[in-house]
Amino acid sequence: MRNFTLLTIIALFLGVSAQAQTVASFDTLTLPKADTFYVNYSSYGDDLGFDDGLAHFPCVYDTFPGGWQYWQSGFAYSNMTDSLTAGYTNQYSAITGKGHNGSSQYIIGWDVMNKIYLKGKAVGKPVNGFYLANTAYAYYSMRDGDMFAKKFGGASGNDSDYLVITVRGYLDGALKTDSVQEYLADFTSSDNTKDTIYRGWRWVNLLTLGNVDSLQIELTSSDMGAFGMNTPGYYAIDDFTTYETASVASSPSTHAAKVYPNPAAGQLFVELKDDKIRHLQITDMTGRVVAGFEAKEGVNLLPVSSLPAGAYLLNMWGESQKASVRFVKQ
Structure with missing residues (x-):
């Protein structure tokens, strides 16, 4: 699994999204x-x-x-x-x-x-x-x-x-x-x-x-x-x-993925249920992007140990699907 912040095209997309x-x-x-x-x-x-x-x-x-x-x-x-x-x-x-x-x-x-x-x-x-x-x-x-x-x-x-x-x-x-x-x-x-x-x-x-x-x-x-x-x-x-992003068909997070444990300490497990999800993004409560990843089928292990303690959003999207779930970093 590659950190997608290394991919220029997706990094540019995130910059536009943050401004929207x-x-x-x-x-x-x-x-x-x-x-x-x-x-x-x-x-x-x-x-x-x-x-x-x-x-x-x-x-x-x-x-x-x-x-x-x-x-x-x-x-x-x-x-x-x-x-x-x-x-x-x-x-x-x-x-x-x-x-x-x-x-x-x-x-x-x-x-x-x-x-x-x-x-x-x-x-x-x-x-x-x-x-x-x-x-x-x-x-x-x-x-x-x-x-x-x-x-x-x-x-x-x-x-x-x-x-x-x-x-x-x-x-x-x-x-x-x-x-x-x-x-x-x-x-x-x-x-x-x-x-x-x-x-x-x-x-x-x-x-x-x-x-x-x-x-x-x-x-x-x-x-x-x-x-x-x-x-x-x-x-x-x-x-x-x-x-104000392009219109999407939102899918509830419970249908898109199983996310655990919550609160999380070292790793956050994201078990995808929706095969249309292609990207995973973590933002803090101000909307600032703190991490991004390419999604893979099955269980994705996201390292969160370096994040300060507090509440975050895990955003998931791909094609016409979009979902989001709140989690707490211990």
Whole structure:
């Protein structure tokens, strides 16, 4: 098996591919001062959202009878740093108190169902993914409970609670069947020591959704009431990354290959199930290519001992097939 970074033609291809990603970092969107967020009351009930990168992020504000204004749904960009205050008054803060990689701005999503619309050359192409985190409001509600929502785990600590984000793609107006799920809180294990409410930024890989022109983001919780979800329906997103390559027919990674062990220490075994896969590529969570290989039939042994500990993506492609899987280097 030859390292394909030695092959000029494929190295050139990787250079073009890396340049075909656009990151919406939200850092250039204007806010009037520190510790504030996007608000637009100029037209109630209409989409007054914003664009960044190659995507549109809707935002709808409305008013109750009597004139009280409120955020109805969608996204708002924020530079709030308050990661300590619990409750509704702190709905625009990420639990991290900052964006991914220490950046000053990020976006907050609110509502159990939202959409993100691709623009320009990203339309009809894959989305690489985005970084996801809890908000302070949702985090402390799940940790401690509040007047509307339960403490996750319940009084005994044994309740199988969860908050999950599910992302699906639309293409040509039709909702696709494939989905990507990521836990914001996971108390489903019988071992209570594994109960987790996530605090940091984590990469959500969306390449397996294939070609899309918009994304649907849905929140589901174990804590439901008469009026729907009791858990605050908030989440934070940063570095939303599109992938403007030629259109491909995406094949889910589970169909393309068996990848093990995960986490990996010295070697990563890639047992190909799809004979159309010709190339293997490892990227870090910023999209930087750290290794590349020619694929061979059967089991491929990829050396990863020299990689720093952390999360990576194994990208696989060939002819019209494309798949991706996340793994952790110990």
